[in-house]
Amino acid sequence: xxxxxxxxxxxxxxxxxxxxxxxxxxxxxxxxxxxxxxxxxxxxxxxxxxxxxxxxxxxxxxxxxxxxxxxxxxxxxxxxxxxxxxxxxxxxxxxxxxxxxxxxxxxxxxxxxxxxxxxxxxxxxxxxxxxxxxxxxxxxxxxxxxxxxxxxxxxxxxxxxxxxxxxxxxxxxxxxxxxxxxxxxxxxxxxxxxxxxxxxxxxxxxxxxxxxxxxxxxxxxxxxxxxxxxxxxxxxxxxxxxxxxxxxxxxxxxxxxxxxxxxxxxxxxxxxxxxxxxxxxxxxxxxxxxxxxxxxxxxxxxxxxxxxxxxxxxxxxxxxxxxxxxxxxxxxxxxxxxxxxxxxxxxxxxxxxxxxxxxxxxxxxxxxxxxxxxxxxxxxxxxxxxxxxxxxxxxxxxxxxxxxxxxxxxxxxxxxxxxxxxxxxxxxxxxxxxxxxxxxxxxxxxxxxxxxxxxxxxxxxxxxxxxxxxxxxxxxxxxxxxxxxxxxxxxxxxxxxxxxxxxxxxxxxxxxxxxxxxxxxxxxxxxxxxxxxxxxxxxxxxxxxxxxxxxxxxxxxxxxxxxxxxxxxxxxxxxxxxxxxxxxxxxxxxxxxxxxxxxxxxxxxxxxxxxxxxxxxxxxxxxxxxxxxxxxxxxxxxxxxxxxxxxxxxxx
Numbered sequence: 001x002x003x004x005x006x007x008x009x010x011x012x013x014x015x016x017x018x019x020x021x022x023x024x025x026x027x028x029x030x031x032x033x034x035x036x037x038x039x040x041x042x043x044x045x046x047x048x049x050x051x052x053x054x055x056x057x058x059x060x061x062x063x064x065x066x067x068x069x070x071x072x073x074x075x076x077x078x079x080x081x082x083x084x085x086x087x088x089x090x091x092x093x094x095x096x097x098x099x100x101x102x103x104x105x106x107x108x109x110x111x112x113x114x115x116x117x118x119x120x121x122x123x124x125x126x127x128x129x130x131x132x133x134x135x136x137x138x139x140x141x142x143x144x145x146x147x148x149x150x151x152x153x154x155x156x157x158x159x160x161x162x163x164x165x166x167x168x169x170x171x172x173x174x175x176x177x178x179x180x181x182x183x184x185x186x187x188x189x190x191x192x193x194x195x196x197x198x199x200x201x202x203x204x205x206x207x208x209x210x211x212x213x214x215x216x217x218x219x220x221x222x223x224x225x226x227x228x229x230x231x232x233x234x235x236x237x238x239x240x241x242x243x244x245x246x247x248x249x250x251x252x253x254x255x256x257x258x259x260x261x262x263x264x265x266x267x268x269x270x271x272x273x274x275x276x277x278x279x280x281x282x283x284x285x286x287x288x289x290x291x292x293x294x295x296x297x298x299x300x301x302x303x304x305x306x307x308x309x310x311x312x313x314x315x316x317x318x319x320x321x322x323x324x325x326x327x328x329x330x331x332x333x334x335x336x337x338x339x340x341x342x343x344x345x346x347x348x349x350x351x352x353x354x355x356x357x358x359x360x361x362x363x364x365x366x367x368x369x370x371x372x373x374x375x376x377x378x379x380x381x382x383x384x385x386x387x388x389x390x391x392x393x394x395x396x397x398x399x400x401x402x403x404x405x406x407x408x409x410x411x412x413x414x415x416x417x418x419x420x421x422x423x424x425x426x427x428x429x430x431x432x433x434x435x436x437x438x439x440x441x442x443x444x445x446x447x448x449x450x451x452x453x454x455x456x457x458x459x460x461x462x463x464x465x466x467x468x469x470x471x472x473x474x475x476x477x478x479x480x481x482x483x484x485x486x487x488x489x490x491x492x493x494x495x496x497x498x499x500x501x502x503x504x505x506x507x508x509x510x511x512x513x514x515x516x517x518x519x520x521x522x523x524x525x526x527x528x529x530x531x532x533x534x535x536x537x538x539x540x541x542x543x544x545x546x547x548x549x550x551x552x553x554x555x556x557x558x559x560x561x562x563x564x565x566x567x568x569x570x571x572x573x574x575x576x577x578x579x580x581x582x583x584x585x586x587x588x589x590x591x592x593x594x595x596x597x598x599x600x601x602x603x604x605x606x607x608x609x610x611x612x613x614x615x616x617x618x619x620x621x622x623x624x625x626x627x628x629x630x631x632x633x634x635x636x637x638x639x640x641x642x643x644x645x646x647x648x649x650x651x652x
Contacts, residue, residue, distance in 0.1 A: 002057065005032055006044040008093035012081070013048040015041075020059040027068035029102060031061045040064070040102050042092060045074050066105050067218050069095075069235055076272040083268075084260045085563075085624050085631075085644045094233040094258060097210065108212050110221040117167060118195025128158050131300035135162045135278055142271045146247075146279045146292060149302030150311065151509020155280050158302075159243050160193050162278065163224070167194075171240020172217070173224045176266060178249035179470050180204055180228055181442050185451060187226060194224070201227030201234065229254055229262035232269060242270050246470060247279035247288060248502045253649045261647055282509060283502045283540045286495075286547060287558045293548070312480070312511045312518035314536040319525045328424060329416050329483055334521060335428055338479060342432065342460065346478040346516070349462045350421050351507060353487065355391065355438050357383035357420045358413035366404040370397075370411075376604040382440070383419050393606045421483055422463040429461060437464035469506040478518040480511050485522045485532060494556060495649065497534070501543055504535040555616065557647065561592070561623050564648040565613040566600065569640045572609050578640050579611040585634050591626040592617025602652045608641075612651075 003024050004014035017032055024030065028043045038061060073095075081091045096102055124132065135145050135158075149155045163173045175190075177183060180202045190198050199213045199222045213234075216222035220237035227234075229252060244252075244263050252262040263279070264287075270277040279288055279297070291297045305311065315337075322331045330350075338348055358381045361370040370379045372390040379388035379397070387396045401409040413420070422436050435441070435450055442450070453459050457476040462468065488500045512518025522532050534543045552559050567582065569575035579597035587594045592615040600610035617623040624646065636642065 002047075003060070004044045004047040005030060005041040005060070006092050007032075007034060007039055007041040007089055008096045009039075009089040010087050011089045012087040014044040014046065014088075016047060016057055018057055018059045020061075022060055022063050024060070024063060025068065026071055027074060029064040029066045029069070031064065031103070033058045033061060040096060042069055042074075042096075045071065045078075064103065064105065066102065066215075067220075067235075067237055070237075070273075072272045072274070073235065073269075076269045079268060079272070080260070080265060082621060082628075083624060084258070084265075084646050085628050086258050086260075090258055094230065095235060097214065102214070104211055105215045105218075106211055108216065110212070110216045112197050113199060113216065113222050115194075115196030117164070118193065120193060120195075122157060122161070122193070124157065124161065125154070127302055127304065128154055131158050131302060132161055134298060134300040135159070135276070141276070142274045143276045144267055144270075144279065144291070144297040145276065146281065146284060146288060146297050146299040147302070148281055148284060148299060150305060151282050151506060152305040152512075153302035155302060156189065156245075157193075159245075159278055159280060160190075163241055163243065164194065166240040167223055169240070170238065172220065172222070172236050172238050173241045173243070174231060174234075174236070174239065174266075175224065175226045175243045175245060176231060176252075176262065177226060177228060178246050178251035179467065181439070181447070181467060181470075183226060184448055185472060190224075190226065196223070198224040198226045201225050201231040203228065203230070229260075232262050232266050236273075239270075239273050239275055241275060242266050242277040243280060244277065245280045246506075247281045248283060248285040249470065250499065250649055255645075255650055259643075259645045261649075264647070283505045284544070285502075286498055286544065286551065289541075289544045290548060290558045310512060310515075310517070311538070312478075312508055312520045314508075314532070315519060315521050316529060316532060317521055317523045318527075319523055320527070329421060329523075330424055330428065330481075331523060334481055334523065337519075337521065338429075338481065341479040341519075342429070344478075345457070345476070346518075347454070347457055347460060347462070347474060347476040349464060349468065349477055349480045349510065350425060350483055351464055351468070351480060352416065352418050352421055352483040353466045353503075354415075354417045355382075355440055355465060356380040356389065356417035357423075358415055358417055360414035361388065361399070361411050362414060363401070363403060363409035364412050365406070365410050368404065368409075370401075374604070374607045376602055380417065381413060383423075385440075392602065416483070418463050418465055425461055425463060432460040433458065434461035434463060435459050437462050437468045439465070439467055442467060466503055466507075469503060469510065472510065474510060475514045477511050478516050480507060480518075480520045482507075482520065482522045485524045486526050488531070493651065497531070497543075498547060500531060501534055501540060505540065508535075559619075561615075561617050561619045561646075562648055563592070563615040563617075563623060563627060564645040564651070565615065566643040566645065567597070567611045567613070567636075567640060568605075568608040568643070570608065571639070574637070575609050575611055575640065578636055579613065582634060582636070582642075583613060586627065586630045589626065589630060590615060590617075591620070591622040600652065 001019045002016050003019050005017050006014040024043050026043050026045050077091045081088045147155050183200050218235045225231050247263050254260050292299050322333050360378050361381050372379050372395050374393045374395050381388050389396045403409045418436050425434055508520050567579050596613040597611045600612045
C-alpha cells in the first residue's frame with residue numbers, strides 16, 4: 001500500500017512510499033530511506049499532486065513508537081505553510097527539530113514536572129474575578145480573549161487561575177513569552193502558584209532537555225510549557241489553553257530563517273485545535289485592537305493596580321532651558337530630582353534604548369568613521385568588551401586604526417549608549433551601586449544573581465535598554481529617567497508610533513508597583529510633546545483609534561496585507577536588473593500592487609546587497625497563492641536569493 005510521507009526538508013510536497021505491510025495511519029512517525037541516508041518523516045494527509053513524475057518507490061523502514069501527530073495539527077502545519085509561503089517540509093522541521101529528538105523518544109518518568117498541584121488560597125479582586133469569568137476556560141471551543149490591564153494590575157494571577165482550572169481537567173497549557181530573559185523570574189512565580197515545575201522551552205535549552213520535553217509533551221506527561229516562539233510547534237497531546245503574554249511585543253516576529261509572527265500563528269493553531277487562547281497586554285497591538293473593535297475578540301480590562309497602587313506621575317525636562325555639560329547627557333535638574341529619590345531609598349532607572357558605549361566612532365584627523373565592512377551601518381563601540389561590534393552580523397574589531405593622514409587615528413565618540421550613561425552615573429553618584437540591564441549583560445549565568453540583588457534593593461541604580469520594560473518586577477523602583485525621548489521619534493517606521501506607545505507604557509509600569517509615589521521623567525529638546533502626551537494618556541484607546549484611522553486612510557495594515565520581498569546578491573548592478581526583471585514578471589498577475597524595487601535602508605547586510613519590493617493587497621490568501629505560483633516559475637540568475645516575509649514588521 002502506498003502512503004504519502006512528508007520529510008523535514010525544503011520540498012513542498014510529501015513523497016510516496018510503500019508501507020511495507022506496516023499498519024500506518026495519518027500522523028504516524030516513520031523512518032524512511034531518502035537518497036543514501038535514512039530520515040524521519042510523518043505520514044501526511046495528502047499525496048504529491050504531480051503524478052507525472054516517475055521514480056522508484058521505496059519502502060518505509062520503521063514505524064516509530066511515538067503518539068501520532070494529531071490531524072488538526074497537520075492541518076495547521078499545512079495552513080502555516082501556505083500562509084507564510086514556506087515549504088511544507090520546512091514547516092515540519094519546526095516541529096521535528098534536529099535529529100534524534102524524535103527518534104530517541106526517551107523513556108523518562110518526568111518526575112521534575114510531576115509535582116502535586118498546589119491548593120493555594122489566592123484571593124482575586126472583584127475585577128479579576130470578572131475577567132476570569134469572561135475567559136473561556138471550559139475548553140469546549142476556540143475563542144480569542146484579550147486581557148488588557150495596566151502593569152501591576154494582576155493579569156498574571158487571572159490567567160494562572162484560568163490555566164489551573166484546565167490542568168485540573170487534565171489538559172495541557174502553553175504560556176508564550178516574548179523574551180528568553182523573562183523565563184527565570186516567571187518560572188519562580190509559576191512554581192510558587194502551582195507547586196510544580198513547568199517545562200521551559202527556548203533556544204538556550206540543551207538538546208538533551210529538548211528531547212525530554214518534546215517526548216513529555218507528545219505523550220501528555222508534561223502539563224505546562226513556558227516558551228518562546230518555537231514552543232508553538234510542540235506536538236501537544238491534549239492542548240487545552242494557550243496564553244500569549246505581552247502579545248503586542250515585536251519579538252514574537254521571527255525575522256530570520258522561516259519568517260512568521262508567533263502570536264498570529266498561535267491564534268491560528270488554537271483555531272485548528274478548537275481550544276481557547278488568551279492575549280495578555282497593557283496596550284494591545286493595532287491588529288488586536290482592530291479585532292476587538294470588530295467584535296472578533298472578546299476583552300476584559302483591569303484598570304487598577306494591585307492594592308490600588310497609583311500609576312507614576314510624568315514630568316518633562318526641557319533641555320532647551322537647561323544647558324548640558326560637555327560630554328554629559330544628564331541635566332542638573334534631573335540630577336537634583338534623582339538625589340531626592342535616592343534619599344527616600346527609591347530605586348532609579350536611567351533608560352536609553354541603545355546598547356554599548358557609543359553608536360558613532362570618528363577620527364578627528366581623517367574624519368573617517370568606523371563602519372562595518374560587511375554591512376552598511378556604523379560599528380558600535382562597547383567599552384566594557386573593549387571592541388567595536390556590528391549588531392547585525394556580529395563583526396567585531398579593536399579600537400585601533402592607521403590614520404590616512406598620519407600615525408594612528410585619534411577617535412571621538414558621538415552619541416551615548418547605556419555604557420556611556422552608566423559611566424556618567426558612576427561619576428555623579430559614586431557611593432551608589434549600579435548595573436547595566438541589557439541583552440549584553442542579562443543573558444549570562446550571573447543574571448539571576450543580578451536580578452535578586454535588584455529585587456532586594458541592593459543595587460540602587462539601573463541603566464537599561466528596552467529589555468527592562470518586559471515583565472520584570474522591581475518593588476523598589478520608583479523613579480525612571482528617559483534619557484533621550486527624542487531618539488524614539490527618529491526613523492520612518494510605519495509602526496513607530498505604536499511601538500513607542502507600547503514601550504513607554506510598559507516601561508512606566510515598572511515604577512511604583514508597591515504603592516509608593518513614583519515619577520517618570522522625559523528629557524527632550526523637542527517642544528512638540530505630542531508623543532509624550534500620547535504615552536502618558538491614561539486611556540491608550542484614544543491613540544489607537546486615531547492610529548487606526550490613519551492606517552485605514554493610507555491602506556496600511558491591518559486593513560491590507562503586506563508581503564515583503566527581499567532580493568539579495570553580491571553584485572549591485574546585477575541585483576538591480578534582476579529585481580526589475582522579477583517585478584515585471586509578477587506585476588500583471590499577482591493579486592496586489594507591487595511597490596519598488598528600492599534599495600533597502602540597510603543596503604548591505606552580511607556582505608550581501610539588498611533590494612526590497614513590497615506587495616500590498618487584500619487580506620486574502622490569494623496574495624500568497626498567486627505569488628507562490630509565480631515564484632515557482634521564475635528563475636533568478638546564480639547568486640541571487642529571494643526572501644519572502646508575510647506581514648513584515650521590520651523594514652530594514
